[in-house]
Amino acid sequence: MSLRHFETAPGPVDSGSARAAPAGPVLTVTGLRAGYGPIQVLHGLDLEIAAGEVHAIIGGNGAGKTTLLRAISGLIQPSAGSIDFCGNELAGRSPAEIVDCGVGHAPEGHRVFRGLTVEENLRLGAFxxxxxxxxxxxxxxxxxxxxxxxxxERRRQLAGTLSGGEQQMCAIGRALMTAPKLLIIDELSLGLAPIIVEELLHILSKIHAAGTTLLLVEQDVSVALGFSDRATVVSSGQVALRGPARDLLADPQIITTYLGG
Incomplete structure (x- = not known):
């Protein structure tokens, strides 16, 4: 299937997921513009996440993936556009207010409070x-x-002494302690061995089955598309492509561009 067969402009949620068809949108991003000071990264980006799905954001370095997640979570403020989450406008709100709305974020880099124990990290998430x-x-x-x-097993251990995979587990667990409706994970597999990534995906499948909608940015495109229901390809701060993940994974141009095949 070639790229022209995929949606390249804003439109309704795609059907055809390997899982049961999800409900209506839980997150709708419209015309989002955001960046850092004078540097504009997102240029009118549109995105729709259905309740109950696993959605992947893929794209090259500098495409704007992390900036998008940071804008949704309130870590940066957009200069224009709307971020509607379950009927609440998130643009202009603080990160704490966005957590209160039901958005949890496990940021890139397995960020934990290194001088606190695992349990203390997790309890902070429940604040x-x-x-x-x-x-x-x-x-x-x-x-x-x-x-x-x-x-x-490591609940009394300082988080800074954990392995990379265990720190990622701690960061995800801390985000889950906020009781999110939507869990955002930035670069799940970064710096981790494939066997650890497989273990994390197995756990995330259980978290998803328990009722949490997942939004993933993932550098390993085969992992992202293999695990997700739908995916959005971001290029130069805009949506280049979106569709069912299994269709994108089968597309020759996606394979050539992102998988080196």
């Missing part, structure tokens, strides 16, 4: 958990340890 009580936080912590048994 803005809606309706939190001691019992609900403890219950959420037990659920995270069920998803990530390695974190349970």
């Amino acid at each position: 803005r958990r809606p309706g939190k009580t001691r019992a609900s936080v403890n219950s959420a912590l037990a659920e995270i340890f069920e998803f990530f048994p390695k974190l349970s």
Whole structure:
């Protein structure tokens, strides 16, 4: 299938996922412009994420993928455009307010509080958990340890002494402690061995099955498209392509451009 068969302009959510058809959009980004000071990175980008799906963002270095995630999470403020999440406008809100709306973010680089224990990192994630009580936080912590048994084993260990894969688990677990409806993960596999990435994907499939919508930016395109329902290709701060992930993975031009085949 060639690129011309895929959608190249804003449109409705694609069907044909390997999973059951998802519900309506949970996130709608329209005409988003954002960057850093005078440097504009996103140029009127549009994106739609369906509730209950796994959606991948792929593209070359400097395409604007991380900038998009940072704008959704409030880590940078867009200069124009709309970010609608479950009926709430996120553009202009602080990161804390966006967490309150139900967006969790595990940023690039396995970022943890290195001088705190694993459990302390996770409990910090519950600081803005809606309706939190001691019992609900403890219950959420037990659920995270069920998803990530390695974190349970290392709960008293300083996060800075964990392996890269364990730090990624800790960062994802901390984001989950906010009770997100949408979990954003930036560069899941960065610096990790394939066997660790496979383990993380297995855990994420369980998290998704438990009801969390996932949005992934992933450098390994074969991993991203193999795991996702739908995908969006970003180039030069705009959407170049989008469609069912399995169709994109089968496209010769995607293979040539991103997989070296």
